[in-house]
Amino acid sequence: MSELQNLEASSLTEIGDCDDLEKLERLRTVVFGKNGRFTKIVKKLCDLSEEQKSKFGSEINSVKKVIENKFSEKFVKLEAYELNKKLEAEFVDITMPALPELSGKIHPLTKVEEEVMDIFSSYGFTFADGPDIESEYFNFTALNVPDHHPARTMHDTFYVHKLADAEGRKLLRTHTSPVEIHTMLANKPPIRFFSIGRVYRSDYDVTHTPMFSQIEGIMIDENVGFADLKWVISDFLKKFFQLKDLQIRFRPSFFPFTEPSAEVDINYEIKGGKIFFGAGDKWMEVAGCGVLHPNVLKSGKVDSEKYRGIAFGFGLERLASLKYGIPDLRGYFESDIRWRETFGFSHFVR
Amino acid sequence: MRFSFNWLKRYLSTNLKIGQIADKLTAIGLEVDTLENPDEIFRGFKLVRIKTAQKHPNADRLKICSVEDAAGNTKDIVCGAENAREGIMTVLATPGAIIPATKEVLKESKIRGIVSEGMICSYSELAIPSKKEGIVEINPQIDLSTSVGDALGYDGGIIDVSITPNRGDCFSVKGIARDLAAAGAGSFITASEKIVCNSSFKFPLNIVTEENNLSSEYAPMIAFRVIRGVKNGPSPDWLKSALQLAGLNSISTLVDLSNFWMFDNGRPTHLYDMKKVEGNFHIRFAKVQEAFVDIKGNEHWLFQDMPLMADDKSPLCILGIMGSSKVTCDENTTDILIESGFFNQVLVGKAGNLLNIQSDSRIRFERGIDRSSCIPGLEGITQLILDNCGGEASEIFVVGSEPKNETRITLRKRKLNDIAGYNVDWDEAKLTLKRLSLKEVGAPLDERATFSIPSWRSDLNIEADLVEEILRIKGYDSVQEKSIKVTVPENDKILEKRRQVIAVKRLLAARGLSEIVTYSFTKWNIAEAFREEKDLIKLINPISVDLSVMRPSLLPTLLLNAANSLNYGEKNIGIYEVGNVFFDSCEQSLHISGVRIGSKYEKNWIDHRKDADIFDIKGDVFAVLGYYGISEKDVSISSNVPPYYHPYISGTIILSSAEKIGYFGELHPKIKKLFGITERVICFEIFNDLLSFPIQKSDFFNGKIFPKISRDFSFLFAKKTLIGDIINKIRELDTKISKVVVFDHFKLSDTEKTIGISVVLDAVDRTLTEKEAQDVSDKIIKYVESVGGELRKK
Numbered sequence A: 001m002s003e004l005q006n007l008e009a010s011s012l013t014e015i016g017d018c019d020d021l022e023k024l025e026r027l028r029t030v031v032f033g034k035n036g037r038f039t040k041i042v043k044k045l046c047d048l049s050e051e052q053k054s055k056f057g058s059e060i061n062s063v064k065k066v067i068e069n070k071f072s073e074k075f076v077k078l079e080a081y082e083l084n085k086k087l088e089a090e091f092v093d094i095t096m097p098a099l100p101e102l103s104g105k106i107h108p109l110t111k112v113e114e115e116v117m118d119i120f121s122s123y124g125f126t127f128a129d130g131p132d133i134e135s136e137y138f139n140f141t142a143l144n145v146p147d148h149h150p151a152r153t154m155h156d157t158f159y160v161h162k163l164a165d166a167e168g169r170k171l172l173r174t175h176t177s178p179v180e181i182h183t184m185l186a187n188k189p190p191i192r193f194f195s196i197g198r199v200y201r202s203d204y205d206v207t208h209t210p211m212f213s214q215i216e217g218i219m220i221d222e223n224v225g226f227a228d229l230k231w232v233i234s235d236f237l238k239k240f241f242q243l244k245d246l247q248i249r250f251r252p253s254f255f256p257f258t259e260p261s262a263e264v265d266i267n268y269e270i271k272g273g274k275i276f277f278g279a280g281d282k283w284m285e286v287a288g289c290g291v292l293h294p295n296v297l298k299s300g301k302v303d304s305e306k307y308r309g310i311a312f313g314f315g316l317e318r319l320a321s322l323k324y325g326i327p328d329l330r331g332y333f334e335s336d337i338r339w340r341e342t343f344g345f346s347h348f349v350r
Numbered sequence B: 001m002r003f004s005f006n007w008l009k010r011y012l013s014t015n016l017k018i019g020q021i022a023d024k025l026t027a028i029g030l031e032v033d034t035l036e037n038p039d040e041i042f043r044g045f046k047l048v049r050i051k052t053a054q055k056h057p058n059a060d061r062l063k064i065c066s067v068e069d070a071a072g073n074t075k076d077i078v079c080g081a082e083n084a085r086e087g088i089m090t091v092l093a094t095p096g097a098i099i100p101a102t103k104e105v106l107k108e109s110k111i112r113g114i115v116s117e118g119m120i121c122s123y124s125e126l127a128i129p130s131k132k133e134g135i136v137e138i139n140p141q142i143d144l145s146t147s148v149g150d151a152l153g154y155d156g157g158i159i160d161v162s163i164t165p166n167r168g169d170c171f172s173v174k175g176i177a178r179d180l181a182a183a184g185a186g187s188f189i190t191a192s193e194k195i196v197c198n199s200s201f202k203f204p205l206n207i208v209t210e211e212n213n214l215s216s217e218y219a220p221m222i223a224f225r226v227i228r229g230v231k232n233g234p235s236p237d238w239l240k241s242a243l244q245l246a247g248l249n250s251i252s253t254l255v256d257l258s259n260f261w262m263f264d265n266g267r268p269t270h271l272y273d274m275k276k277v278e279g280n281f282h283i284r285f286a287k288v289q290e291a292f293v294d295i296k297g298n299e300h301w302l303f304q305d306m307p308l309m310a311d312d313k314s315p316l317c318i319l320g321i322m323g324s325s326k327v328t329c330d331e332n333t334t335d336i337l338i339e340s341g342f343f344n345q346v347l348v349g350k351a352g353n354l355l356n357i358q359s360d361s362r363i364r365f366e367r368g369i370d371r372s373s374c375i376p377g378l379e380g381i382t383q384l385i386l387d388n389c390g391g392e393a394s395e396i397f398v399v400g401s402e403p404k405n406e407t408r409i410t411l412r413k414r415k416l417n418d419i420a421g422y423n424v425d426w427d428e429a430k431l432t433l434k435r436l437s438l439k440e441v442g443a444p445l446d447e448r449a450t451f452s453i454p455s456w457r458s459d460l461n462i463e464a465d466l467v468e469e470i471l472r473i474k475g476y477d478s479v480q481e482k483s484i485k486v487t488v489p490e491n492d493k494i495l496e497k498r499r500q501v502i503a504v505k506r507l508l509a510a511r512g513l514s515e516i517v518t519y520s521f522t523k524w525n526i527a528e529a530f531r532e533e534k535d536l537i538k539l540i541n542p543i544s545v546d547l548s549v550m551r552p553s554l555l556p557t558l559l560l561n562a563a564n565s566l567n568y569g570e571k572n573i574g575i576y577e578v579g580n581v582f583f584d585s586c587e588q589s590l591h592i593s594g595v596r597i598g599s600k601y602e603k604n605w606i607d608h609r610k611d612a613d614i615f616d617i618k619g620d621v622f623a624v625l626g627y628y629g630i631s632e633k634d635v636s637i638s639s640n641v642p643p644y645y646h647p648y649i650s651g652t653i654i655l656s657s658a659e660k661i662g663y664f665g666e667l668h669p670k671i672k673k674l675f676g677i678t679e680r681v682i683c684f685e686i687f688n689d690l691l692s693f694p695i696q697k698s699d700f701f702n703g704k705i706f707p708k709i710s711r712d713f714s715f716l717f718a719k720k721t722l723i724g725d726i727i728n729k730i731r732e733l734d735t736k737i738s739k740v741v742v743f744d745h746f747k748l749s750d751t752e753k754t755i756g757i758s759v760v761l762d763a764v765d766r767t768l769t770e771k772e773a774q775d776v777s778d779k780i781i782k783y784v785e786s787v788g789g790e791l792r793k794k
Helices: A003-017 A021-032 A037-047 A050-089 A108-122 A150-154 A178-186 A226-241 A294-299 A316-324 A337-343 B018-027 B173-182 B212-217 B237-245 B253-265 B345-355 B360-367 B374-389 B413-420 B426-435 B463-474 B493-510 B524-529 B555-567 B614-627 B669-674 B723-731 B770-786
Strands: A133-135 A170-172 A191-200 A211-221 A248-252 A258-271 A274-277 A282-292 A308-315 B002-004 B031-036 B045-055 B063-068 B074-079 B089-093 B109-111 B114-116 B158-162 B207-209 B221-228 B270-273 B281-285 B291-293 B299-301 B307-310 B315-318 B336-342 B397-400 B408-412 B439-441 B448-452 B573-583 B587-597 B635-638 B645-655 B659-667 B681-687 B709-718 B737-747 B752-761
Touching (some): A108 A191, A108 A316, A108 B493, A178 A294, A211 A316, A226 A316, A282 A294, A282 A316, B018 B031, B045 B074, B336 B374, B408 B463, B413 B463, B426 B439, B493 B573, B524 B555, B555 B587, B555 B681, B614 B645, B614 B681, B659 B669
Parallel strands (some): B207 B281
Antiparallel strands (some): A133 A170, A211 A308, A258 A274, A258 A282, A282 A308, B045 B063, B270 B336, B573 B587, B645 B659
16 A cells, blocks of 8 residues: 555544544644645655656645545534534523513403494594583483482482582482583584493492493484484494394383483303303393483584484493403402403403 | 283283283383293193092091103102092192292102102192182193193283383383283273272261462372271282282282282372371371381381371371371271372472382382373272272262373474484374374374373373384384494594503503502592592492592502402502592592502512512603603602602602602502501502693604714712702703613612713714713713712722
8 A cells, every 4th residue: 555545544534533623623733734744745746757746746636635525524523513512511491481570461341442442433433531420410400310200219329528519419420421411512413422431320239339331322413313323233232242143132111311212132042051142032131222312402402303313322341241251240340360360351452 | 010911911802922922011112021931830840640549548638649641650649638539630740840839849758658759739839819629620631741831721920020210101010901902912901991989978078188289289189088897807819819929918908909909000099097097187298307107117207398198196198108007907997098199200209219218109100100090090999999898988089180281292204204214104103103092183284293192101292202102112123224324533532542541551561560440439548548638529328438438549449459469368469540530629530550569570580689669660650651752851750749658769750841740659658557568569640631642753864873882980979869860961961962871879888879870972963983972971970070979980
């Protein structure tokens, strides 16, 4: 075997045996360095004839290429190995728990309020607001509920310790309907608005809390009537419950502020202990509504011969309970921690 | 209003079943609350044939009957009835059935050592009025598989209807039947309206009317009659059973008949036992603070304008509302005075409210009864008494006269269509009103019709009332929906504001605070602690002392909620509420308020800070304010806080124009005590009404970015130096300062602290030179020195 062949064989073996980058670099010097093995062989070229030089030179070059290739191959391999070793040393147990931030929830009434807003504003209803502390005039008289009328006592009104004025005693509004009067007085027809707010009645048991929330809406125009009212309520309920086949029943009823008046039921059935709307033949009451009584239009300084109004009211908690299966009305206002976790919504949910 | 189907049939001839009647009632606005359907009443009952009847081995009077049902199953039943014998068909109640008479659930039982697998029923156990004794015997021709209800020809069942306040006329079986008939559910039987009783003597009493205005206002008409020689005692079965099914107690025949007649015909009458009356009868107003003992034995103090029947000594009855126990009929009653009056519905309601007395009579008068019913109603009750208690009736004596104000309403075809929202068939509409006993008066016109209103419908007063009657009887279902034209609301600022509040709620939830909703009222002593200089608004009639004052701040109810969570063992609490607070002369304003207790994180291995502190809550506050375009540089913070905050760890946020927009800080230890909280509580209040829409910023932007220069300083300050103000001032020192950040705070001693401040400098149009940066730095150092700070040498 020639010296060159020996060099090639031994170098390849040594490169193969090399197990870290530093050794590899040292070996490179041993082979290709100034006094390296290879350099020594190259130096021997000087002693050869031109003919031999070119023959031997090309042999040297091919051996050099083989060894260099081997070197770079090994270098890549060792480099990858060593990087991996370094990364491994940085091991972190990623199964450890993340920073447990307290999760905040929005109240279901807020969620439902937003849903209701979206639907009514899509019809062109604007939002109106009114005070929680009202006068007898706006809460009752202007709404065609005369003194000592059974409908007035039915409401179990809370009165507040403030001097009565020309508008009568001060009370906590028993419904959101006073907003109708304020809005009529502040605007010229056509008017369409809705309102959402707290109302108060002196009643406390499993199905009643002394405070709850109502949604109120009216539409006053020259050409609205009971047929339009039915559409608004039906369309709203179908959109709210996201059920296109929801059955809606209008039943005659009585409210002093509307004539004709109706209560509205939706159909449901109970299967496996769960309630399903839009199916079955049982009825659940969800709203009261009607065509505004001319006396109410008069209180709002609206010409009752020229205009008519349709009006409706829903219980916000009731809608929330029905849609999201929230059982006890009292839970809404006790809002204890378990209740919040169960019935609250993530702030992301829209 | 509760009544049996059989009772209804006194006034309604119908082929409909009870379920169909119930549906019809609800459809015409007489909402059925509960329906006791015979199919449900007889659940668990079936027809059986007695195959053998043998003597009970351990009892002389009992038999053991082997009975067989339609499916051929046999059972042994112990029975004591004499007519229990081989071959007859009867009714068996199986275990689990509810016995109608007792409402008890039947259980299998051992009778004298023998197991009885059910009960063979008598008519009285089935609550069916009958004169037959013993067990029920069914016509043997009937197939055994027939339902019990059908086999008995039972058409009973109970309907309970909730009557709206306008329908006084439907507080009677008669009125309900009349409405049903108008709606096509059968035909109305009018017989009871034509009764006239024979009178055998002149009205014997002198009834003294002391006030003239009494008759014209409160009691326009009262009809009286005396019946002598009645015999009072327990009621006959039919009467007991009718009242029992209607949910009333049986007292004595006379009292029961008066109640029966009120439920049947809608006509309240009052009966006075004449033996118990001292001297003459008087119709007069009550004296101030006059004592009155009602029929239930409750004492009342009367008001001056309450109309009474009285004797020489004391009040006997508050007209239209309730009688006194003094003149109640009992088993010794022989002579009675019957009073049948028409009283003003508003004044009855007012008197009833003042005295807080509820009665079946009041309910009817204040909702309006038939103003023409005084005499026919008196004749009807007289007939019932004569039939059931005997006696002789006097002539009728009338005080006042029937109000003659007949109502007339004109209905225009156009108005009918307008209110309905579609074109209603005009002829059909008029027909509907006629079916409701409205009479068309005057010459018929094409586009309008005038109707006279029957005396019992005091609720019909305006055109719209007639429209409701037409639609109600036609059925609301027949009205086709008509879609409205959707419009685009212009500039709905209030909705926009409301949506912003919801965005703030989501923002707070994202920061780990949960929304709660609490009552607007709270305890007085707690509200008192949060009222600052404001007046509290108290309720006159609170539901309890815990809910008696309108809250002047959201914190009381938030803290009650937090205290409750702590009691449940919760350690880390973050809650907020958005709601109104109330103060002074009924003012209200919308607040956003939050409370944090414990850590922002659950116990963990990463962040070891213990509790959330003032700077966490300040972060919450400025996150909310940031939503409204307000940052720390836009406000100043004053240490002048309400007394419920920690005086040295809290602040008032003041917006440029010296307007308070909120508070934040630690809760005062004294206040924590009120709620039983020992943990550190940090909280905030933001006055949402004072915040306006986010300001649109239009900063100069030329699309180029130049490198920023950052300079850090360490300054020495006296401990109580307010750094926030200094930061705000530094920001304004030079336009090249784009950001000032505090990166370090160190308490050097009890009197000194060091503060690390990092300042970022840049320009919108060029890279700053080192010289420019140095000039700004010098300016900052000079300013800090001017306010008592000192640059620390490294």
